[in-house]
Amino acid sequence: xxxxxHRLRERLEQGLNELAIDAxxxxxxxxxxxLALLHKWNRAYNLTAVRAPEEMVSRHxxxxxxxxxxxxxxxxxxxxxxxxxxxxxLAILEPERQVTLLDSNGKKVRFQRQAVMELGLxxxxxxxxxxxxxxxxxxxYCEVISRAFASLGDFVSVSTGLVADGGRxxxxxxxxxxxxxxxxxxxxxxxxxxxxxxxxxxxxxRLVILERTDFTQGRP
Ligand SMILES: C[S@@+](CC[C@H](N)C(=O)[O-])C[C@H]1O[C@@H](n2cnc3c(N)ncnc32)[C@H](O)[C@@H]1O
Numbered sequence: 001x002x003x004x005x006h007r008l009r010e011r012l013e014q015g016l017n018e019l020a021i022d023a024x025x026x027x028x029x030x031x032x033x034x035l036a037l038l039h040k041w042n043r044a045y046n047l048t049a050v051r052a053p054e055e056m057v058s059r060h061x062x063x064x065x066x067x068x069x070x071x072x073x074x075x076x077x078x079x080x081x082x083x084x085x086x087x088x089x090l091a092i093l094e095p096e097r098q099v100t101l102l103d104s105n106g107k108k109v110r111f112q113r114q115a116v117m118e119l120g121l122x123x124x125x126x127x128x129x130x131x132x133x134x135x136x137x138x139x140x141y142c143e144v145i146s147r148a149f150a151s152l153g154d155f156v157s158v159s160t161g162l163v164a165d166g167g168r169x170x171x172x173x174x175x176x177x178x179x180x181x182x183x184x185x186x187x188x189x190x191x192x193x194x195x196x197x198x199x200x201x202x203x204x205x206r207l208v209i210l211e212r213t214d215f216t217q218g219r220p
Contacts, residue, residue: 073142080149140164153183
């Protein structure tokens with residue numbers, strides 16, 4: 001790390017406080033361990049373009065943590081999770097939730113597995129697959145999330161069969177997401193849109209929550 005741990009810890013704690021996320025000390029330590037792993041593996045695996053540890057705190061850890069208050073289901077699928085963002089952060093903050101990290105890139109999934117092992121997480125399942133070919137559990141996931149994966153329409157279309165009856169999509173987007181709303185399938189509609197301020201970051205994060213409008217009984 002180019003910064004000492006103390007400064008990174010302070011930055012993380014200040015950010016979590018600003019987000020009003022009251023994480024237990026063990027969970028804050030786990031987030032710092034994840035940061036150290038990301039930083040270490042990034043040199044060989046090119047997991048993220050963000051290289052400075054202090055920037056990783058805000059761009060990765062706090063940005064992922066910012067959506068935690070909106071994730072409410074017991075099962076979560078992170079599509080195109082890359083090195084586990086936001087899924088690993090959300091799994092650390094809420095160990096009761098079962099989180100599946102899905103990515104087609106072998107190197108990214110190898111990192112996910114290493115992080116799960118080193119952090120001793122029992123609620124995370126890394127999967128290497130293309131989402132189009134991934135079947136998932138019969139009952140689907142309560143929530144399906146993505147960050148920096150695809151347009152809203154493509155995200156929803158490729159993961160329609162993976163959302164449980166009455167489940168939701170959470171799309172972590174930028175401020176110009178309104179342009180993508182016209183690309184949604186007819187049977188999917190946004191039910192909420194939240195503007196989130198991520199500590200130490202200047203750009204605005206938009207979280208769009210979507211639901212199927214045609215749920216009856218059973219899955220499509
Ligand atoms: C820009 S990265 C975002 C990674 C992470 N969500 C983040 O915010 O840092 C997009 C990820 O989606 C994965 N991906 C792209 N197409 C995919 C597909 N069809 N199925 C599964 N993963 C896919 C890529 O391998 C890549 O890791």
